[in-house]
Amino acid sequence: EAQVTQNPRYLITVTGKKLTVTCSQNMNHEYMSWYRQDPGLGLRQIYYSMNVEVTDKGDVPEGYKVSRKEKRNFPLILESPSPNQTSLYFCASAQRGITDTQYFGPGTRLTVL
Amino acid sequence: QKEVEQDPGPLSVPEGAIVSLNCTYSNSAFQYFMWYRQYSRKGPELLMYTYSSGNKEDGRFTAQVDKSSKYISLFIRDSQPSDSATYLCAMMRGLAGGGNKLTFGTGTQLKVEL
Numbered sequence: 319e320a321q322v323t324q325n326p327r328y329l330i331t332v333t334g335k336k337l338t339v340t341c342s343q344n345m346n347h348e349y350m351s352w353y354r355q356d357p358g359l360g361l362r363q364i365y366y367s368m369n370v371e372v373t374d375k376g377d378v379p380e381g382y383k384v385s386r387k388e389k390r391n392f393p394l395i396l397e398s399p400s401p402n403q404t405s406l407y408f409c410a411s412a413q414r415g416i417t418d419t420q421y422f423g424p425g426t427r428l429t430v431l
Numbered sequence: 432q433k434e435v436e437q438d439p440g441p442l443s444v445p446e447g448a449i450v451s452l453n454c455t456y457s458n459s460a461f462q463y464f465m466w467y468r469q470y471s472r473k474g475p476e477l478l479m480y481t482y483s484s485g486n487k488e489d490g491r492f493t494a495q496v497d498k499s500s501k502y503i504s505l506f507i508r509d510s511q512p513s514d515s516a517t518y519l520c521a522m523m524r525g526l527a528g529g530g531n532k533l534t535f536g537t538g539t540q541l542k543v544e545l
Binding site (some may be wrong): 322357358359360361362363391408409415416417419421422423424425 | 435437438439463472473476477479480486519521523530531532533536537538
């Protein structure tokens with residue numbers, strides 16, 4: 319089954335404790351992206367990647383890092399999480415770029431205390 | 432002012448009703464318009480994708496774009512309880528330095544009741 323998977327689905331952590339949210343897609347897509355979804359603000363792009371070893375900032379990159387060492391994986395790293403990063407995070411992938419249909423993962427609900 | 436405005440609802444309708452969901456936007460550079468459906472505890476999924484002004488129909492769903500008024504709509508005919516979800520509009524524009532930017536609305540929560 320073609321899909322985007324994220325882990326973990328739910329995470330509660332404390333300020334300053336480094337964490338990684340994994341994202342994997344099995345559709346051989348070149349484009350991958352991370353979004354956060356907050357009430358009243360909608361979906362906002364954090365980082366995206368056009369291909370392996372090619373990443374770029376989205377609208378709200380501060381406090382986040384990403385890497386794209388393999389085509390199928392695009393982990394999101396929070397080196398020192400803060401409470402304002404409490405949010406619902408979605409990974410998405412598309413065939414080549416943002417103009418193609420994006421397929422979203424199921425989401426990761428992160429709470430930073 | 433947000434580039435894309437969408438009433439958050441919630442909108443509650445009886446089964447079988449025609450539903451109208453809307454978004455307005457301020458940037459005339461938006462060229463592509465999309466509607467996503469998001470069920471509770473799931474990621475968004477693409478419903479409709481349109482480029483030009485006018486209507487596009489897909490089964491019970493019709494997407495309408497009025498670029499002169501900077502207004503887009505999604506109509507759902509014969510609404511079903513399974514249509515209960517949050518509907519997100521999204522719009523794309525080109526960037527001066529190359530590439531494209533996708534901007535989402537905040538979503539309208541719809542509940543279709545038996």
